[in-house]
Amino acid sequence: MALFSCYVDVERFLGESVKELVHFLICLRKKERISVILQIAKFFQYVDHLKQFYKFKSEKKEEFFSSLPISRTEKEILWKLLENFYLKHSENSSGKPIPQDDLIALRKGRLFEELVFHLGPIKKEKVDLLSMHCQPMVNRERVKIYCRGKELSGKNIDVAFWGRNYVEGYECKGNVEFFIKLGLSGSEKAKKVREKILYLNQLAYTLKRHFETKIYLASFAPEIDLEWCRKTALEWVRECGAPKLDFEIITIADFLKTIK
Incomplete structure (x- = not known):
C-alpha cells in the first residue's frame, strides 16, 4: 500500500x-x-x-x-x-x-491558510495527520509532476490533510478569480499562474492513482465567477492533455458549508 x-x-x-x-x-x-x-x-x-x-x-x-x-x-x-x-x-x-x-x-493569504488548517478537513473521520506548505511525497519520495514531459518543479500546496488511503489538499488564494485573471497575459507572472493550475491538476490526477484524493483551489473571496474560473482552468489543463479538471475550485462559503 x-x-x-x-x-x-x-x-x-x-x-x-x-x-x-x-x-x-x-x-x-x-x-x-x-x-x-x-x-x-x-x-x-x-x-x-x-x-x-x-x-x-x-x-x-x-x-x-x-x-x-x-x-x-x-x-x-x-x-x-x-x-x-x-x-x-x-x-x-x-x-x-x-x-x-x-x-x-x-496577511489575507496567511489568514485564509490558517483558517483552513484549523477548521478543516472536510472528511475529518479519514484524517490522522496535517501539514502546511506541503510538497507531497509518496512512499517517502517527492511526487514529480509533469506536463507533456516538462517537470513542474518547486511547487507545493498550502494545507494538506491525510490518513490511510486519503488525501485532502488546499491551495489557498485571497481571490481565485483575480488569481486566474493574472494568468491571462504573456508575462512571467502569468506563466507561473498557469503552471500552478497545471500543477494542481496533474498532482490531483497522480495522487488519485494511489489514494482517494480531493485537491481544492480555494478562494477566500466568496463572491466570484466560479463558472468562468473553472472554464478557464480547464482550457489551460488541456495543454497537458487532461480532458477534465481533477481538482475542484471552491470558495470559503463552499468550504464552510461542508465542515462539521
Missing part, C-alpha cells in the same frame, strides 16, 4: 496580527463562527487597500456590526483586531518596510 507524507522546506512567517485574528475567529461559538467568518471574507473581498479601510470605518462600520451575530463587546474586540490587521506595520528580513497594501494582501 502506498503511503502519503509531506516534505516541508521552509515555514512561512505568520505575524501577530494574523495569529490574533485567527484565534478570535476559531474560538467563537460554533453556531456563530461560520456566519462571522463569511462576513469577514466578504469584508476582505471589498476592502483591499488602506484607503478603503479608512473609508469603510467612517461610512460602514455600524452596518458591518449589524451583520455580525455576536455581542457588542465581541464586535469591538473584532474591530480592534481588524485595525491591527490593516494598520500594523512590518519590515522584511533586510529591515526595509513593506508597503502597507502589499502587507495587507500577504
